[in-house]
Every structure is written in C-alpha cells, then in structure tokens.
Amino acid sequence: MAAGFRSVGIMRVLVTGGAGFIGSHIVEELGARGHEPVVLDALLPTAHQQAPAVPDGAEWVPGDVRDPDTVTRALAGVDVVCHQAAMVGLGKDFADAPAYVACNDLGTAVLLAAMAEAGVRDLVLAGSMVVYGEGRYDCVRHGQVRPGPRAVSDLEAGRFEPLCPRCGAELEPGLVGEDAPADPRNVYAATKLAQELLAASWARAVGGRAVSLR
Ligand SMILES: NC(=O)c1ccc[n+]([C@@H]2O[C@H](COP(=O)([O-])OP(=O)(O)OC[C@H]3O[C@@H](n4cnc5c(N)ncnc54)[C@H](O)[C@@H]3O)[C@@H](O)[C@H]2O)c1
Ligand SMILES: [Zn+2]
Numbered sequence: 001m002a003a004g005f006r007s008v009g010i011m012r013v014l015v016t017g018g019a020g021f022i023g024s025h026i027v028e029e030l031g032a033r034g035h036e037p038v039v040l041d042a043l044l045p046t047a048h049q050q051a052p053a054v055p056d057g058a059e060w061v062p063g064d065v066r067d068p069d070t071v072t073r074a075l076a077g078v079d080v081v082c083h084q085a086a087m088v089g090l091g092k093d094f095a096d097a098p099a100y101v102a103c104n105d106l107g108t109a110v111l112l113a114a115m116a117e118a119g120v121r122d123l124v125l126a127g128s129m130v131v132y133g134e135g136r137y138d139c140v141r142h143g144q145v146r147p148g149p150r151a152v153s154d155l156e157a158g159r160f161e162p163l164c165p166r167c168g169a170e171l172e173p174g175l176v177g178e179d180a181p182a183d184p185r186n187v188y189a190a191t192k193l194a195q196e197l198l199a200a201s202w203a204r205a206v207g208g209r210a211v212s213l214r
Helices: 021-032 068-074 094-118 152-156 187-206
Strands: 012-016 036-041 059-062 080-083 122-126 136-139 143-145 172-174 209-213
Touching: 012 021, 021 036, 036 068, 059 068, 068 094, 080 094, 094 122, 094 187, 122 187, 187 209
Parallel strands: 012 036, 012 080, 036 059, 080 122, 122 209
Antiparallel strands: 136 143, 136 172
16 A cells, blocks of 8 residues: 555544634544544634643644645645634724734635645635624514614614514524525624635635535
C-alpha cells in the first residue's frame, strides 16, 4: 500500500477555531472517537479573555485562517475540514464591519482556496440561524407572519417581542424550518450567509461536499 494509507474510518480533521467554545468540544469528541483532530486557531483576545485553551491531545497550528501559508501547513494529510473559526456576536458598532468580513469571509475564501489546492473535498461549516434574520412567529388570526425589524422606540420601552405586522397581536414563537428565506439583518449575519455561499461555490467548482449547520 502507498505511504499515507489510513485505516478505514479514522479521519484527520482540521478544526479551524478549535480552541473556541464550540470548536474545543468538537475536538474533544473527535479525539474520543479515535479521529485525529488538528486545531488551527489564532486565539483571538476577544474569544480568549481567560487562559487560552487548545484541547489536550490535539495538534495545534497557531495562526490565522486568512494566512494561506498557515492554512496550507495545517491541511497536510487532512481528510475533512470543520470550519468554526469566526468573529462571533455583534460588533460594538459599524466600524467593526471590516474585521468581521475579513475574519469570516476572506478567511473562508482563503481556506477554501487552500482546500482546493490540497485536494481536500469535504467541509463542515459552522453556519448560524442568524441567516434567517428572525425566528418563526405565528399569529392566531393570520398564521405564520414575518415581523420586520424591531423599532428603536419599542426596544427603548422594553418591548422586545415583535407583534403581528398585520393586526398587532402578540405572536407565538416556533421553530424555523430549513426552507425559511435567508434575511440577514446585521454584519455578522451577512458574513455567516456569505460563508455558506462561498462554500457552495467551492463545492460546485471543485466537486466537493459542503454542509452548513445552521
Ligand atoms: N456559540 C453560538 O451560539 C453559535 C451559534 C451559531 C453559530 N456559531 C458559529 O460557530 C462557530 C464557533 O463559535 P463559538 O461560539 O465557538 O465562538 P468562539 O469565539 O468561542 O470561537 C471561535 C474561535 O475561532 C478563533 N478565530 C476567530 N477568527 C480566527 C481567524 N481569523 N483565524 C484563526 N482563528 C480564528 C478564535 O480565536 C476562537 O478560538 C462560529 O463560526 C460561529 O459563527 C456559534
Ligand atoms: Zn395577526
């Protein structure tokens, strides 16, 4: 057998953002199931106020997903990529937009280009339900409705729950279906949707497989 033969079922998995809140659990779970996790993480100060935590037993490639050389190094021998690295939450103000777009979208594009080059064809992306903009809401009289953005005056008055856009009645929250339309309403949400669109373009261009977990 050629060098590099691997036992069936054991995967070497690059987890970008593998030192983060969700990524560190994925890395632990992969290790517990006998897979080989590799962590690529820049340990952003915003995400690591306490001691940085790269999970035990994982190989760690310190660095940024926007850096092609680092990403190429981290991809050596990798079967699957689980892309968790991102700037999360809402920025302080719109001045943070370039940092979100750079980390989340430029970073994803650099990663996908390096995967294309390295022949890695499987991607699991950390999507988010923020791409839907809102949860699902039902009005007793009008059925499923789509409330618009909350008014500042409502928020200032402590009215956080949206009302029926047709009759003003209180709404019943429900679970969002996968076929709900995308409606990203802030910079973070826009970057999470762009990640999905980039991943879909990559999959079509290289014959890869991409799954986004919203
Ligand atoms: N936590 C949630 O509730 C939630 C909900 C929906 C989606 N998500 C998505 O899940 C993923 C992980 O979120 P989390 O809550 O674990 O966030 P987190 O901030 O705890 O982890 C993100 C990790 O990515 C790293 N990182 C960020 N930018 C990087 C870059 N440019 N290069 C290398 N490393 C970088 C950070 O250092 C951090 O360790 C994100 O993609 C996020 O959008 C999270
Ligand atoms: Zn109504």
